[in-house]
Amino acid sequence: MGDFFTTYRDPEILEKLAKKIGDYKGRKINIMEVCGTHTMAISRYGIRSLLPESINLISGPGCPVCVTPVFFINAAINLSSRKDTIITTFGDLMRVPGSESNLLQQKALGRDVRVVYSPLDSIKIAKQNKDKNVVFLSVGFETTTPISALTVLNAKDEGLKNFSVLSANKTVPVALEVLAMDEDIGIDGYLYPGHVSAIIGTGIYEELARKHRIPGVVAGFEPLDILNGIIRLSENINQNNIVVENAYQRAVSKEGNPIAVSKMYEVYEPCDSVWRGIGNLPMSGLKIRDEYKEFDAWKVFELEQKVMEEPKGCLCGEILKGKKKPSDCLLFGKACVPESPVGACMVSSEGTCAAYYKYNF
């Protein structure tokens, strides 16, 4: 089989696939790739430059950082200003703009904000700093939420009294449904998120396909995976095959990962959730259950979840829904650049605007 890199990045096979997609002669179609990592991979490998004009690749709201509301960052900044508090976070959140500041700036001002590679590192930090409150900023979809849940379960087992999680986790299926129904966008097919699917399985997509007559392909993140996924999807769309294909079988099964899902729902339960730029999507979010309320930072610190208006001119919402491209936003590349982003889409490593800016602008 060869090693990971050579197999899924084989230049000969890539050349064949690139030619095949370049030769596409079917009708004009809109494919939405939902996952932020797909957005980044597509840009990183220059895949858009290989597609004919008749295949329109739309980036959806699959970037967890991009859809996290401003009030979340404001709450995190608020917590960081307390002398007795250590904030632990994924690197992505450091540069996301709140109303007036961001976590990187707060760190420069001397606040204790630490980047972790795994939420479980926060447990170590909490144990080493019993006199401080440690708050882990948890955002993400079904890929990362099970690990946040595991962190809470660990904290409970260890009897930690100084650890909590500030959650803004969300689930993908509701958003997929809402977008499928939006005629303005006109999605013909879905490129489904490989790693979310590894957790939730593919059954949900089949229902979506039946209900809304939209075919889909579950794809991985190597260039071969993505090209193959687009080719399969465009063929199915043109032949009116309302099917869901799993083209990422090395990681995804129909059942997904029931253990991860059950851990997730042991700690979390569905709730309404605000998606930045999109608005409230019923039952699309996850909140920590009452049994674990001592680990729910929203409750522990009595923090407000107040929805705020987007900054003037910011098109993140329309871009997240795939209705507009970054180049349609008047702020893109001018007032809104990675060094000083106006909206989250520019700063998250998986944000559509960041990907466009870094790789295409």
Add this chain to the structure above:
Amino acid sequence: MSDIITLAHGSGGKSSNELIKNVFLKHLSNDYLLSGDDAAVVEVSGRVAYTTDSFVITPIFFNGGDIGKLSVCGTVNDLTAIGAKPLYLSCGFIIEEGFPIKDLEVIVASMAQTAKESGVKIVTGDTKVVQKNAVDKIFINTSGIGIIPNELNVSGARAKAGDKVIITGTIGDHGCSILLEREKLDIISDIKSDCKPLNKMIEKVIERTQDIHVMRDPTRGGVAATLNEIAVQSNVGIKLFEGSIPVKDQVKGVCELLGMDPLYMANEGKMLIIAPESSSKAILEELKKDEAGADSCIIGEITSESAGRLFMKTITGGSRIIDMPVGDQLPRIC
């Protein structure tokens, strides 16, 4: 002598003299330093290149080197990049009180060893000691002078359409190894910093041909930052070929895991050389004769379109822009 640095060691009195004698002069001994004068007097003629750099790296001891070795290599390589033969270095130390003297000795010995390896002399220096937490253990500044041969004219503004872009070896080794050591991740790897002086290797290249337009060592910000700077300075486009860029498997693996890009990672023992096609073959031949240049190869070319931009033909055959980095790379969520 005590076993830790105290404020007394920086105050210019007896303790300072003892430190100079027992640590600095023990390893860096030469006529210039032994003279004990306030300044070194050297004689040079020709076009003098002059550079400075400060070193604040943490951790100070890492796989493949230490802050001392780095401080000599950094300045030697900057002089080498402008085409100069490095001759004389200065070094200034700012040390936190409480710093173990045995660690200082290791660092100074390392500087002496690296200076010897590169054939340069450290001719003047200074030491300050500051209170706890005023610096992070030890900061070092080095500056250096060297002479540029008359026939050589390298500058970031001289890249021309048609030139080839050469790298002298694998990229991202230093940045990646430091990241692993600093973050103490549970990733087992033997990636080590590529920190080394490049002057002897480049001197051979220059002896063979002076038809070289640009040289620069891709340190902070990596190849991406360095080539972006050159694209703007020379007002040319720079096109890289992803398939040609040499990256160690281990560096690739770590970067994939963490969501980092080797193009943005620091290198401390590599040189980018931009030269006309006509001299590229000879340059590569000379580079490959040296162990430090064994993996040298052409990774791209200079174009007249997309002036001021760095872009890359990817392994899919598509095209992407490689932008100037904004701050440090941050690890991704998912």
